[in-house]
Amino acid sequence: MSNTFPKANSNDFGYDTVQVDELVAKARLQFTDASNQLVTAKQLRSTEFDLNKGGYSISAVDSALDRLEDTFADREIKLLRESLGEQDFKAYTFRLSDLVWGRCVRPRAKRFASSGFLLRGYSKKQVDALAERVGRHISAAQPLAVDSVRRVSFRGKRGGYSESQVDAFIDSVVELLQIEAQGL
Numbered sequence: 467m468s469n470t471f472p473k474a475n476s477n478d479f480g481y482d483t484v485q486v487d488e489l490v491a492k493a494r495l496q497f498t499d500a501s502n503q504l505v506t507a508k509q510l511r512s513t514e515f516d517l518n519k520g521g522y523s524i525s526a527v528d529s530a531l532d533r534l535e536d537t538f539a540d541r542e543i544k545l546l547r548e549s550l551g552e553q554d555f556k557a558y559t560f561r562l563s564d565l566v567w568g569r570c571v572r573p574r575a576k577r578f579a580s581s582g583f584l585l586r587g588y589s590k591k592q593v594d595a596l597a598e599r600v601g602r603h604i605s606a607a608q609p610l611a612v613d614s615v616r617r618v619s620f621r622g623k624r625g626g627y628s629e630s631q632v633d634a635f636i637d638s639v640v641e642l643l644q645i646e647a648q649g650l
Contacts, residue, residue: 471522471530480521489513493534500541507539507644508637511616532613539644559645563604566638570601578627578635587626600639612643 474480492504510531515521547555569577574594581587596618603610615636620626 471526473520474523476520479517479519480523481515481527482518482521485515486522486527493538497534497537505538507535507542508641510535510538511637511640512633528617532616535616536612536644536647539641540648543645543648559642562638562642562645566600566635566642567604569635570597570604572597578631581624581626581628583625586622586624587628588620588632589623589626592620593627593632597635610643612640612647615643616640 471486473483489505489510493510496502496504513531515527546558550558575590577594577597596615599608599610600615602608618636620632
């Protein structure tokens with residue numbers, strides 16, 4: 467992976483170049499030597515950068531990090547599968563799927579804790595729509611692309627869903643989709 471990304475126009479916001487370069491340097495070290503545990507797939511997915519005018523192109527960096535995350539996730543899943551053994555790995559995958567499914571079948575507007583009336587959380591309507599898509603994927607094997615989940619964004623809304631619970635759900639869904647991509 468190149469550590470040089472195209473930059474946004476000088477009047478447009480992009481990712482902080484120093485922060486991106488530091489993360490890419492860590493990822494490069496780990497990529498070349500898998501024994502280095504400097505960054506995980508989940509950490510790549512949840513990394514946020516400051517925005518600066520003329521910084522690195524957001525879409526270019528996000529695209530590169532998505533590919534890197536998939537590579538790291540593949541390695542992590544293979545290591546987990548080897549360390550657990552096939553039977554325990556299948557049990558782990560089943561528990562993960564069951565956990566995700568449990569959120570999907572809850573009633574609309576009650577799938578996650580509320581942020582409370584005074585605080586902003588994620589739009590319940592938008593999160594419920596995602597949960598229903600995930601539920602259809604699990605129950606009816608409808609296609610669901612990992613990118614459509616990992617890059618999802620929701621409007622903020624008073625009394626919305628707790629962001630931390632929804633973010634944990636998304637992490638679980640992404641992990642499940644990455645496991646499925648490896649043929650389980």
